[in-house]
Amino acid sequence: MPAPARPGRVLSAVAVAAVLLAGSTGCEDEDGTAAKASATVSPSASTAPSASASVSPPPSASASASASASASASATPAAAVSSSAPQPPAAAPPPAPTRLQASVDTRGGGLALVRGGAAQEFTVTLRNGNSAAYGHLRVAFQMEFLVGEPGDAPGSGPGFALEHFDAPSGTWKAAALRIANDHEPESMYTGGAPLAREAVRVERYRLRATAGGPTGSTPLMVYFIDTDADGSAATSVYLPHATR
Structure with missing residues (x-):
């Protein structure tokens, strides 16, 4: 008949089993803790690339901005060169055509003569324009009859x-x-x-009434004639005159 087990040995076996079970459980906790730590670190490590991606522009946007900057940089020197390059002067419009201008001047605005008295001087100014040059430009003078004149006469005429x-x-x-x-x-x-183009010529004349000449008032007519063209070169001028 087998001997009954001793209570002390049974307790020892149970204690050993408990120790082994506790050791096994402790290893699983360490493995689990490491896994959990690994799992915890992994998300935090993946956070950095995510933040980096949010700061950096997309490849297409970066390439577009780079192309725009390159185009702007290449266009700026050309624009600067274009603006700083000397511009050719604008062609001046042709001058407006001008013609001969003639005038007659006296000190008193007219001729007031006395028969047998001193002559009175006047000037004729020829101011040519830019339209034509004259080979032979003549200043011609004419007066109408005064009372007592015998008729048409050549030269200076009777009485003057x-x-x-x-x-x-x-x-x-x-x-x-x-x-x-x-x-x-x-x-x-x-x-x-x-008379050349744009030339100016001033001519001096004087008129005197002779002692036996007529009296009265009639203008002295002054004509400007291009004798090469047989035509008038400028508007005629009438100079007031009176003789007493």
Whole structure:
């Protein structure tokens, strides 16, 4: 008949089993803890790439911005060169055409003569335009009849003496004065002096009434004739005149 088990040995076996079970359980906890730690670290490690991705622009946007910056950089020097390059001067419009302008001037605005008295001087100014040059430009003078004149006469006419100042010789020389009521055609005139484009010429004249001449008032008509073209070069001028 087998002997009954001793209570002390049974307790020892149970204690050993408990120790082994506790050791096994402790290993599982360490493994589980490591797994949990690994699982905990893994998400935090994946957070950095996520933040980096949120800061950096997408590849396509970065490439577009880079291309725009490159295009802007390449365009800027060209624009600067274009703006700083000297521009050719604008072509000036052609000048407006101008014609001969003529004027007659006296000290008193007219001629007030006395028979047998001193001559009165006046000037004729020829101011040419840019349209034409004249080879022979003549200044011609005419007066209508006064009371007591015998009729048309050549030269200075009865009762008056017209003179022109000759600058080369410094003397006064006789000039033609036509006394008539009709107009002399331009083709009948000859002579004259040249006048270039935009040139100015001032001529001096003087008129005197002779002692036996008529009295009265009639204007002195001054004509400007291009004798090469047989035509008028400028508008005629009427100079007031009276003789007593």
